[in-house]
Amino acid sequence: MHLTSHSFEPILKKDAAANHIRPSMTYWQDAWRRLKKNKLAMIGLYIILLILLIALAGPWLSTLSYSDQDLTATNQSPSAEHWFGTDNLGRDLFIRVLYGARISLSIGIVASILNLTIGVIYGGIAGFFGGRTDKVMMNVVDILYGIPVLLYVILLMVVLEPGLINIFIALGIAYWLRMARIVRGQILGLKEQDYVLAARTLGAGSWRILFRHLIPNSMGPIIITMTLAIPEAIFTEAFLSFIGLGVAAPMASWGVLASEGITSLRSYPFQLFFPAMAISITMLAFNFLGDGLRDALDPRVRR
Amino acid sequence: MNSNPLLSVEELTVCFDTFAGEVKAVDTISFQVYPGEAIGIVGESGCGKSVTAHSIMQLIPTPPGRYAKGKILFGKDDLLQKSEADMAKIRGNDISIIFQDAMTSLNPVLTIGMQIGESLQLHQHMNKQDAYARAVEMLRLVGIPSPEERIKEYPHQFSGGMRQRVMIAMALSCNPKLLIADEPTTALDVTIQAQILDLMKDLQGKLNTAIILISHDLGAIASLCSRVIVMYAGKIAEAGTAIDIFHQPQHPYTWGLLQSLPRIDMMQKQKLAIIPGQPPDLLSPPTGCPFHPRCPHAMSICQEHYPETTVLTKGHMVHCWLQHPDAPKPNREVTA
Amino acid sequence: MLRYMLIRIFNSLLVLLAIITITFFLMHAIPGGPFTSEKNIPAAVLKNIEEHYRLHDPLWKQYIDYLGNLTHFDLGPSFKYAGRTVNDLIRESFPVSLQLGMVSIALSILLGIPAGAIAALRQNKWQDYATMFLATLGVSVPSFVLATLLIYIFAIKLSLLPAAMWGGITYMILPALTLAGQPTAFIARLTRSSMLEVLAQDYIKTARAKGLSPALILYRHALKNALIPIITYIGPMAAGILTGSFIIENIFAIPGLGRHFVTSIYNRDYTVILGVTIFYSVLIIGLNLIVDLIYPLLNPRIKLTGKQGE
Numbered sequence: 001m002h003l004t005s006h007s008f009e010p011i012l013k014k015d016a017a018a019n020h021i022r023p024s025m026t027y028w029q030d031a032w033r034r035l036k037k038n039k040l041a042m043i044g045l046y047i048i049l050l051i052l053l054i055a056l057a058g059p060w061l062s063t064l065s066y067s068d069q070d071l072t073a074t075n076q077s078p079s080a081e082h083w084f085g086t087d088n089l090g091r092d093l094f095i096r097v098l099y100g101a102r103i104s105l106s107i108g109i110v111a112s113i114l115n116l117t118i119g120v121i122y123g124g125i126a127g128f129f130g131g132r133t134d135k136v137m138m139n140v141v142d143i144l145y146g147i148p149v150l151l152y153v154i155l156l157m158v159v160l161e162p163g164l165i166n167i168f169i170a171l172g173i174a175y176w177l178r179m180a181r182i183v184r185g186q187i188l189g190l191k192e193q194d195y196v197l198a199a200r201t202l203g204a205g206s207w208r209i210l211f212r213h214l215i216p217n218s219m220g221p222i223i224i225t226m227t228l229a230i231p232e233a234i235f236t237e238a239f240l241s242f243i244g245l246g247v248a249a250p251m252a253s254w255g256v257l258a259s260e261g262i263t264s265l266r267s268y269p270f271q272l273f274f275p276a277m278a279i280s281i282t283m284l285a286f287n288f289l290g291d292g293l294r295d296a297l298d299p300r301v302r303r
Numbered sequence: 304m305n306s307n308p309l310l311s312v313e314e315l316t317v318c319f320d321t322f323a324g325e326v327k328a329v330d331t332i333s334f335q336v337y338p339g340e341a342i343g344i345v346g347e348s349g350c351g352k353s354v355t356a357h358s359i360m361q362l363i364p365t366p367p368g369r370y371a372k373g374k375i376l377f378g379k380d381d382l383l384q385k386s387e388a389d390m391a392k393i394r395g396n397d398i399s400i401i402f403q404d405a406m407t408s409l410n411p412v413l414t415i416g417m418q419i420g421e422s423l424q425l426h427q428h429m430n431k432q433d434a435y436a437r438a439v440e441m442l443r444l445v446g447i448p449s450p451e452e453r454i455k456e457y458p459h460q461f462s463g464g465m466r467q468r469v470m471i472a473m474a475l476s477c478n479p480k481l482l483i484a485d486e487p488t489t490a491l492d493v494t495i496q497a498q499i500l501d502l503m504k505d506l507q508g509k510l511n512t513a514i515i516l517i518s519h520d521l522g523a524i525a526s527l528c529s530r531v532i533v534m535y536a537g538k539i540a541e542a543g544t545a546i547d548i549f550h551q552p553q554h555p556y557t558w559g560l561l562q563s564l565p566r567i568d569m570m571q572k573q574k575l576a577i578i579p580g581q582p583p584d585l586l587s588p589p590t591g592c593p594f595h596p597r598c599p600h601a602m603s604i605c606q607e608h609y610p611e612t613t614v615l616t617k618g619h620m621v622h623c624w625l626q627h628p629d630a631p632k633p634n635r636e637v638t639a
Numbered sequence: 640m641l642r643y644m645l646i647r648i649f650n651s652l653l654v655l656l657a658i659i660t661i662t663f664f665l666m667h668a669i670p671g672g673p674f675t676s677e678k679n680i681p682a683a684v685l686k687n688i689e690e691h692y693r694l695h696d697p698l699w700k701q702y703i704d705y706l707g708n709l710t711h712f713d714l715g716p717s718f719k720y721a722g723r724t725v726n727d728l729i730r731e732s733f734p735v736s737l738q739l740g741m742v743s744i745a746l747s748i749l750l751g752i753p754a755g756a757i758a759a760l761r762q763n764k765w766q767d768y769a770t771m772f773l774a775t776l777g778v779s780v781p782s783f784v785l786a787t788l789l790i791y792i793f794a795i796k797l798s799l800l801p802a803a804m805w806g807g808i809t810y811m812i813l814p815a816l817t818l819a820g821q822p823t824a825f826i827a828r829l830t831r832s833s834m835l836e837v838l839a840q841d842y843i844k845t846a847r848a849k850g851l852s853p854a855l856i857l858y859r860h861a862l863k864n865a866l867i868p869i870i871t872y873i874g875p876m877a878a879g880i881l882t883g884s885f886i887i888e889n890i891f892a893i894p895g896l897g898r899h900f901v902t903s904i905y906n907r908d909y910t911v912i913l914g915v916t917i918f919y920s921v922l923i924i925g926l927n928l929i930v931d932l933i934y935p936l937l938n939p940r941i942k943l944t945g946k947q948g949e
Contacts, residue, residue, distance in 0.1 A: 007602065008629050008631065143653055146651065148878045148881075150878070150882045151882065151920060152661070154912075154916075155912065156665070158904060159668055238781055238783075242889075243901045244905050255781075258781070258784065262783060262787055262890065269791060276781070276784040279781055280784060283778075284779040284780075287775050287778060288775065291775070390850075391850040391851070391852060393850065394847070400848045402848075404841060407841040407842065409845065410845075411864065411939065412939055413860070421851065421859070
């Protein structure tokens with residue numbers, strides 16, 4: 001090496017240390033990077049986007065409507081004219097599956113938004129105020145948790161009579177418990193952290209801290225829970241349809257279409273096949289995305 | 304110290320492959336441990352001391368870890384060349400390790416007796432009764448009262464200090480030649496820390512076990528070790544006898560560590576010094592000497608070249624450009 | 640420990656009371672429901688109903704009476720069929736459902752736990768990907784799709800197994816497999832994540848540092864810890880299998896309670912719906928209670944704290 005007299009001159013104190021710190025990624029950038037690396041999750045995401053697009057734009061693809069009957073063309077096999085065939089009333093199954101996407105997805109989304117709203121408010125309040133409030137509120141949740149929910153969704157649907165709005169209501173009020181528990185756990189952990197203390201010292205009010213600091217920082221688990229709640233709601237609706245408590249005819253969710261298809265399984269298996277595929281693919285896509293999000297957003301597994 | 308070394312680490316380099324690139328967690332370090340002696344490895348978190356310890360036991364998960372270079376000679380055998388099955392015969396028998404967090408290092412669903420006994424059954428081929436008897440004896444040795452009762456209990460029924468005693472009993476049960484203690488007292492209260500260190504010192508004398516004590520706490524090291532290695536950013540900054548390091552330290556990083564220790568003779572108004580800045584990110588380590596961005600005595604050359612080894616006395620060596628004849632004489636008390 | 644058990648039992652009773660109350664008043668909210676006499680129902684049934692529920696009494700008294708009947712397990716008469724009580728129905732058909740359910744639970748555990756453990760041990764290798772792909776498929780495919788698929792392949796195309804009805808082992812294979820599908824997949828996923836978490840624990844490192852063989856580490860140190868969370872899934876699993884049976888028993892025409900329950904929903908046989916819902920709820924809550932009471936025995940950590948470990 002080459003030494004000069006210059007070599008031993010002290011260097012002035014500088015921000016050299018700062019130069020050697022890795023450029024930091026925000027939590028969301030990091031999560032997105034990790035999600036992008038997960039092939040299955042990305043496939044799931046694209047499938048969901050595609051299904052959403054089809055559900056929104058699909059009905060314009062054809063002049064037929066989901067309720068148009070053609071009694072001269074009943075129970076036809078898939079063909080160029082009727083891609084997925086027709087049902088026993090001569091309704092085009094492709095069109096019905098497209099409309100079914102709207103109904104099934106809207107059930108999934110609305111139900112999970114309802115869960116989110118109730119769960120976040122309830123869990124947020126319990127976690128944030130802590131102490132006795134928390135104890136009472138969480139005891140209520142624990143007690144409700146012991147109730148077999150699906151039975152009560154059935155009961156509720158029996159009482160309310162089948163219909164889209166009633167399904168929203170039944171699913172919305174039945175499945176918020178998990179969200180409430182998760183939010184409460186997150187908030188409880190977060191509120192002890194320094195930045196919350198700092199915000200409080202600076203005079204931020206309780207509600208401001210809750211909605212500006214705590215809930216945004218709990219978004220990871222909330223998003224995961226929501227992603228997994230959507231397929232669950234779709235599932236539950238399919239289940240309800242099967243036992244005759246789904247949306248009312250002539251509207252049809254995928255669950256209704258599938259349970260109609262089962263009755264003619266022996267003679268026309270395609271009538272079950274297409275709605276069943278639609279449900280399964282959607283569920284799979286949401287589950288892959290949900291798993292991917294869990295891996296990407298959970299700070300414990302970050303590397 | 305005149306005999307052959309028990310353990311000789313030669314130019315060990317351990318890398319981790321992360322998504323952002325390769326990290327050299329341990330970079331070309333060499334040191335020896337002689338039978339029955341206690342050496343200390345000190346440094347801030349992330350300096351590579353735990354990786355060194357885990358490497359000796361080959362507990363580094365590979366991948367992402369990788370032993371890139373060097374040897375770890377235990378007696379005459381290179382541990383890095385051993386098969387997993389051969390290594391398993393050495394672990395817990397010839398070399399033992401205790402970890403930082405005794406709270407989590409014991410299996411919550413197995414009794415203490417089971418956990419101590421199982422390595423005896425495995426390595427010493429004892430039957431269950433003998434292993435239990437020996438486990439009771441070990442618990443008594445590490446100062447756990449009424450060991451006959453407590454051996455049937457589960458870890459959660461023990462306090463933090465007691466669990467660390469159990470860990471020590473477990474590690475020493477097969478009479479290992481070398482005990483690696485990876486931050487054994489960090490998770491404990493100060494008073495308990497002293498008790499555990501006393502216990503280790505006592506047992507070292509009784510059982511003639513060599514100890515590698517890994518700690519960020521110079522105080523802990525001072526109470527137990529006869530030789531000290533100061534690590535920084537995966538490299539050895541300075542190494543020497545405890546007397547060298549505590550009375551004749553030569554590396555500015557060692558000075559910083561010493562100044563950040565509270566001392567009884569310190570004036571009340573005197574502020575406890577800290578080393579400014581943070582340990583470097585090993586993904587993109589600083590050029591030259593890795594300590595230069597935080598070093599109050601940094602010179603131009605420190606940014607350019609890593610300092611060569613300077614041997615001061617037998618066993619005392621340092622990597623610092625201040626040792627160069629052309630370098631200015633620094634004032635130790637200067638901090639940033 | 641005793642305190643913990645008493646609290647748990649008390650809570651379960653509270654849940655039960657809440658359920659009965661909700662159910663009772665929900666049924667009352669139905670226009671033309673079981674407790675009014677506006678609908679055209681057979682006179683004999685009407686008389687029965689009026690007698691049983693004392694419809695002319697005030698609501699609160701009806702409620703008290705209903706509770707009184709429940710204390711000696713009297714679920715009342717059917718709303719649709721004269722001379723038939725809910726108790727009869729349950730006595731006849733529940734054993735079939737129970738048999739099917741037990742086989743399914745056993746299948747889920749025997750298939751799910753090893754699959755999940757293998758996936759965890761071969762993390763990020765093909766065994767892991769294959770198992771987890773199947774498991775995700777398993778939780779994604781609705782049971783009625785799986786059922787029809789199995790019927791289509793094994794009964795219609797291959798003619799290996801009966802497509803429906805009940806009687807003997809061969810009749811049980813397809814419905815039990817279908818019913819076990821989702822819980823198996825769920826247990827596999829749960830075992831995997833629980834196992835991975837355990838394998839990352841310090842005490843596993845300690846076990847390795849002792850020189851134990853991988854098999855011994857897995858068997859003695861990892862498995863027991865990893866299985867603890869799975870115990871807590873037994874309650875929800877039973878509930879899932881139970882509600883799953885509503886669909887499966889219908890598809891396979893199995894004369895179980897689930898099928899009767901769905902029929903009663905189609906017929907709006909309110910008293911049967913009410914009675915069976917309460918019966919199922921008691922079953923599930925009881926099971927949850929048992930699990931909660933066994934849990935501390937398996938997990939020494941929470942023995943003394945009296946609270947479930949978080």
